[in-house]
Structures are given as C-alpha cells and as structure tokens.
Amino acid sequence: MLRQQRVYLALFVLHFVLIITISCRDIVWLVAHKLTILPAPFRAAAEKLEPIAAGVLGDKLSTPNPFRRALLTYLHIAGIDRGYGYFAPNVPAGYKLVFELHYPDGRVEYELPGVSSAAAGLRVATLLDEIGRSRSDPLREYMVKTLAASVWREHPGVIKIRAVFGSLNLPRAEEFERGKRESYDFLYAYDFSRAEEPAKAENH
Amino acid sequence: MARWRERLRAFLFPPEADLWLGLLRIGLGLQVLFYTLSLRADWNYLFAGPGEGLIGRALPEALLSTESPLVPRLGWLIMLATRIGCSESTALSIAWWGMLFAGGCLVIGIFSRASAILAWFVHLCAAESGGFISYGVDNFMTIGLFYLMLSPLPDRYSLDQRWRKLPSKNQRLLGFFRRVLQVHLCLIYFFGGVAKCLGSGWWDGSNLWRALIQPPFNLIAPEILIRLKYLFPVGGIVICLLEISYPIFIWDRRTRGIWLICICAMHVAIGLTMGMYLFAFVMIVLNVAAFGPGLGLARGEKLVRAPAS
Numbered sequence: 306m307l308r309q310q311r312v313y314l315a316l317f318v319l320h321f322v323l324i325i326t327i328s329c330r331d332i333v334w335l336v337a338h339k340l341t342i343l344p345a346p347f348r349a350a351a352e353k354l355e356p357i358a359a360g361v362l363g364d365k366l367s368t369p370n371p372f373r374r375a376l377l378t379y380l381h382i383a384g385i386d387r388g389y390g391y392f393a394p395n396v397p398a399g400y401k402l403v404f405e406l407h408y409p410d411g412r413v414e415y416e417l418p419g420v421s422s423a424a425a426g427l428r429v430a431t432l433l434d435e436i437g438r439s440r441s442d443p444l445r446e447y448m449v450k451t452l453a454a455s456v457w458r459e460h461p462g463v464i465k466i467r468a469v470f471g472s473l474n475l476p477r478a479e480e481f482e483r484g485k486r487e488s489y490d491f492l493y494a495y496d497f498s499r500a501e502e503p504a505k506a507e508n509h
Numbered sequence: 510m511a512r513w514r515e516r517l518r519a520f521l522f523p524p525e526a527d528l529w530l531g532l533l534r535i536g537l538g539l540q541v542l543f544y545t546l547s548l549r550a551d552w553n554y555l556f557a558g559p560g561e562g563l564i565g566r567a568l569p570e571a572l573l574s575t576e577s578p579l580v581p582r583l584g585w586l587i588m589l590a591t592r593i594g595c596s597e598s599t600a601l602s603i604a605w606w607g608m609l610f611a612g613g614c615l616v617i618g619i620f621s622r623a624s625a626i627l628a629w630f631v632h633l634c635a636a637e638s639g640g641f642i643s644y645g646v647d648n649f650m651t652i653g654l655f656y657l658m659l660s661p662l663p664d665r666y667s668l669d670q671r672w673r674k675l676p677s678k679n680q681r682l683l684g685f686f687r688r689v690l691q692v693h694l695c696l697i698y699f700f701g702g703v704a705k706c707l708g709s710g711w712w713d714g715s716n717l718w719r720a721l722i723q724p725p726f727n728l729i730a731p732e733i734l735i736r737l738k739y740l741f742p743v744g745g746i747v748i749c750l751l752e753i754s755y756p757i758f759i760w761d762r763r764t765r766g767i768w769l770i771c772i773c774a775m776h777v778a779i780g781l782t783m784g785m786y787l788f789a790f791v792m793i794v795l796n797v798a799a800f801g802p803g804l805g806l807a808r809g810e811k812l813v814r815a816p817a818s
Contacts, residue, residue, distance in 0.1 A: 342707060425555060448568070475719050
C-alpha cells in the first residue's frame with residue numbers, strides 16, 4: 306500500500322469511527338432513557354455503555370480542552386455531529402405556539418409565528434420542537450420572548466402579548482375514524498408587555 | 510495478512526471513472542440552488558441579529574462559541590462585512606447571493622473546487638447560525654458538500670475540464686471518495702433503520718400515520734389517508750427493513766438496482782406526501798451519485814468500445 310493510501314486509510318478509519326460512535330451513542334441514549342421497546346436488561350446495559358461513547362467523543366473533557374474543541378469542530382464541519390434517527394424510534398409530538406395580541410382598545414387578535422415560504426415553515430416547526438424539548442426554563446422563555454418580539458415588530462400598536470405554548474395530541478387512526486380530531490395540551494404561557502420584563506404566567 | 514491488506518486496498522481504492530462525481534456536483538449544485546431560492550424571502554428574517562428577525566442567530570452562535578469557537582458561522586461574515594462598511598442586512602444578502610452563485614457554478618462546473626468550498630462554507634455558516642431552525646436537510650447538505658469539496662474536482666463533465674484541458678484525475682482517489690460516500694450512506698440507513706426498529710410505532714404503522722397527519726407535514730387530508738390505514742403497518746415495516754438491510758443489499762450487483770430504486774422511491778414519497786422536497790432531493794442525489802453509476806454492469810463486466818460495423 307502506498308504511503309498516500311495509508312494516510313487516506315487512517316483518515317477513513319478515524320472518520321467512520323466517529324460516525325459509528327455518534328450513531329451508537331444516540332441509540333444507546335434512546336435505550337437508556339426507556340424510549341424503545343427493548344426490555345429492562347437492555348436498558349441496564351445501555352446505561353453502562355453511555356459513558357464509554359461519551360468518553361470516546363470527549364464529552365467528559367472540560368469545555369476549553371483543545372482536543373475536545375478540535376473534535377467538535379471537525380464533527381460540525383463534516384456534518385457528522387449528530388446521529389440519523391429521524392422520526393425514530395417514534396414520531397415525536399408536535400408543538401404549537403399561539404400569540405394573543407392585546408390592543409389598547411381591548412381588542413384581541415391571534416397570531417402564529419410566521420414566515421413567507423413553506424421551506425422556512427419547516428424550520429419554524431423545528432424551532433417549536435426545540436422549544437418544546439428544552440429542559441431549561443430560562444432558555445425556553447428566552448426563545449418564546451424572541452419570537453414574541455418578532456410578532457411585536459409586525460404589530461407595533463399592541464400593548465401586551467400572551468404567548469401560549471402547547472403540545473399536539475394526534476388521534477390514532479382508529480380514534481380518527483370514531484371522530485376524534487387533533488387537540489392541544491396546554492404547557493406554558495408567558496405574558497409580555499412593553500414596559501416590564503416578561504413574567505411566566507402559568508405552566509402545567 | 511498481505512492478502513487482507515490487498516483486499517482492503519482493492520475495496521478502498523478501486524479505480525473509478527468520474528461519472529459519480531459529476532452526478533454529485535450537478536446534484537448538489539441544484540440542491541444549493543433550490544435551498545437558496547426556497548429561503549429567498551425569509552433569509553434575512555431567519556438569520557438576522559439580536560432585535561431583528563424571527564429568533565436571531567445570537568443565541569445559537571453564543572452556544573456554539575462555548576462548544577468550539579472555530580466552527581464557521583454567519584457572525585464571522587457579518588463582522589468582516591461591517592468592517593468594510595456594509596450593513597448586516599447587506600452582508601446577509603451577499604452571503605445569499607454567494608451561495609446562489611456557488612450553486613450555479615457547481616451545476617455548470619465552472620470553478621468547481623472554489624464553488625464547492627464556497628457553497629459548503631456559506632451553507633455551514635447558515636446551518637450553524639440557524640441552530641434551532643436547522644434540520645436533517647442541513648446535515649445531509651453539509652455531508653455532501655464536505656465530500657464534494659474534498660473530492661478530486663473537476664470531473665470531465667464540467668466546463669472547467671473542457672476549457673482548461675486538465676490532466677485526468679487519479680482513478681483510485683476517485684474510487685476512494687466514492688467509497689467514503691457509499692459507506693457513509695450505508696451507516697446512515699443502517700442506524701436510521703435500527704432506531705426505527707426500536708420504536709413500536711413503526712411495527713404497527715402508527716408512526717407513518719402520525720408523520721403524515723402532523724403539521725406542517727400534513728399535505729394529504731387525514732380523511733384520505735384513513736382509507737389507506739391497512740397499508741400503514743406494511744409501510745412501516747417495509748421502511749424499517751429497507752433501511753436496515755441497505756448496507757447488505759446495496760453492495761450486491763443483483764439487488765443494488767432494486768434497493769436503489771426503492772430507497773429513492775421512499776424519498777420521493779417523503780418529499781411529495783410531507784412537503785420535505787429539499788430533504789428528499791439531497792438524499793436522492795447522494796444515493797444516485799454513490800450507487801447509480803455502473804448499475805447496469807454485471808460482475809466483472811467492463812464498458813468497452815464496440816467495433817464499428
């Protein structure tokens with residue numbers, strides 16, 4: 306084997322070890338968090354495997370560690386920073402965000418976070434999923450607040466915006482046949498006004 | 510040991526023509542054009558700075574900086590542009606036009622390498638700065654453009670090659686980069702299939718139903734879909750099996766055509782029924798470039814010039 310080919314082989318092995326490790330880590334995470342149909346013994350094994358995958362990917366190193374940073378940079382620039390479990394193991398719940406726009410004359414209008422094109426619409430759905438899945442209250446509130454600000458710029462006469470965030474309940478096929486339709490479960494509500502800082506009004 | 514080494518070399522560095530690379534370049538060029546044009550009206554709105562736009566790029570870029578300050582982002586381009594007196598909006602427009610230009614150049618094959626690098630860089634910046642609004646299509650575009658810019662461009666179908674009459678490329682290197690793409694696709698489908706098999710909803714068809722009726726993917730009315738409810742369990746199982754067995758059947762010349770057609774048909778169906786046109790297109794491009802060329806040839810068969818009759 307030529308020297309150049311050996312170098313390519315080494316890079317090939319490194320690249321695919323990373324891809325396989327990331328993909329395995331994602332699947333192990335799903336199993337460990339009881340999101341799959343696998344029984345308990347698999348979950349126990351997955352919990353043991355999780356730290357190994359994390360170790361290979363440098364997750365245990367401190368954030369400023371140069372090796373960790375170099376590795377993360379490579380993963381991002383090669384597009385291999387995440388696994389391939391799209392719509393898996395199950396299709397997750399969707400989310401909806403509705404803004405109640407309160408005008409000085411008491412009028413109330415309803416608005417959804419909107420964009421011009423269907424392609425950008427898919428990205429808004431991704432954003433709502435991120436908000437819904439976030440475990441950090443301040444992060445979730447920040448994102449909803451930023452979205453509310455974008456609506457506010459479109460409607461400068463509004464004095465208060467109430468943002469209501471909910472998860473989507475989809476009927477099963479049999480339930481749909483019996484007349485059940487999609488519904489929403491209330492998750493969070495935030496009130497925003499011009500004068501004061503936003504305050505979380507309610508959550509479930 | 511020497512025999513294994515030779516086998517490995519033969520697998521990783523097979524001599525290849527550059528048809529696959531031409532397909533990848535043109536396909537990804539079209540993908541970049543479609544991506545850019547589809548976001549034309551919302552580009553500045555999606556990627557604007559704090560206090561403007563939909564969600565802004567400030568938070569994703571800040572989170573990215575804590576992970577690694579070296580990952581490209583739109584903030585770099587904007588900082589550069591503002592230093593020479595351009596506004597943020599102008600800088601974002603330049604980035605959009607730059608990507609459109611790179612996509613066009615890739616399609617016709619002019620400045621192939623530079624265009625691939627430009628398209629990869631600007632798209633990566635947008636995908637990373639987008640953060641919360643990035644989804645699968647961005648991942649696969651990054652993967653495809655990353656391999657394209659590293660591959661031995663230009664291919665013989667490009668204008669670059671016709672005008673500049675460059676020496677032909679190392680066929681073993683061409684074969685190596687095609688193998689990289691092929692192996693990566695096998696891993697993508699295998700792990701995607703494994704993850705699906707672990708969910709109960711793919712075995713009873715409920716995931717297919719949920720995926721098709723969930724906004725914003727609900728292009729087909731559920732009243733129509735419900736008539737096909739008996740097909741959902743079959744469809745779910747077929748998708749799982751198709752994906753998980755892809756790394757086995759795509760290599761065998763006898764089954765490669767069937768698997769390639771089935772996988773492409775699956776992506777066409779995803780595009781048409783769920784409105785994920787960009788996602789469908791990039792997956793078809795990657796599959797066709799990786800496994801399309803040479804599809805009609807039997808094992809050991811080579812293309813030879815027939816004698817004139």
